[in-house]
Amino acid sequence: MSLVDSYRRRGKRPKPFPTRDPETVAVGEGEVTTYTYGRDLYDDMLAAIDGAQRQVLFETYIWKGDATGERFKQALAAAADRGVEVYCIYDGFANLVVAPPFKRFPSSMKVLRYPVYAAGWRFFDLRRYGRDHRKILVVDDHTGFIGGYNIGSAYETEWRDTHVRVTGPAVWDLKRAFADFWNLNRRRRLRGSERPLLLETASTWEPSIRIQRNIPRLWVFPIRGMYLEAINRASRNVWLTQAYFLPDQDFVDALRDAARRGVDVRLLLPLKSNHIVADWISRGYFSQLLDAGVRVLRYRDAMVHAKTATVDGTWCTVGTANIDRLSLQGNYEINLEAIDQELAKQLEEIFLVDQSHCLELTSGEWEARDLHRKFTEAFLKPLRPLL
């Protein structure tokens, strides 16, 4: 699969795509800033790390050993050197291709590599097979970042993704999410003497925001339920932006039912993602979605990697979970869920900017596709439950 993807990318030059400047809205007792361009996000993440006073919690699925990855490594090491507690987690499998020297860190940083194989002798324990797919940064008690961005130079300028910065009480939930994962894994992955990452609990609840977490080790997968609940109660619109769309049939049915009851359902996907097989399988759902009245918008020229949704201009989510089985029923994931009209409005505006860079797929165009495409979709259908 990777070979085919690399072949497809050969000689391709990155093309520009429309973005918006980061924008901040007040949500409850805190603020949420949305980012749609990697450089803006990374600048603010690095500034936050540089300004840390006490503690940095950094977790990423992919951490490329390129210039951008190096900037993060240097900033985290510098924070640790000046006495800030720096905790890092990265996924071992996702970074197998990263050169080993990059993955050597100064002893002042506490680093947990989530292992490629975590089941040990429990071969049949499915709770131990999820990847750590989360992307989190928390600085001191005041600032958190969460969203679709991994760390790497291509993501900085060539991919269209969405991330948010959060301040206020919701930061505590991000801290707790990081600490729970750390504590669940620290004993076997780090020195036995390593103490648990203890956190005080938040004294206030933020009613507008929930941090939803999939935790395979505990067999807890609320993100799929969160999406289904929101889609099933939609009365006006459901606008989804997804990098990889390989849902189960219940998810597809929820979208179709919404469209059939008159909800404006739009699905924004990459025209060509970085995973060709995922694209082919995803297309296998288009006929039934288009038939029900779902609009399929395909983002051109750049990889859209965001995992976001808005419903009825009120509910919204930004996170790490793709709409596929690996994310919704397999991996460690984290999504911010908010019920807030200002934030939902901002995400709707971002959606419309993205939509302006899309080709809309019509039923006629789709039904007229080549026979070999129809055959490929049918041939790959059995792979759906695996991705």
Ligand SMILES: O=P(O)(O)OC[C@H](O)CO
């Ligand atoms: O797994 P994601 O959604 O972070 O995407 C990562 C890229 O697809 C890696 O190829």
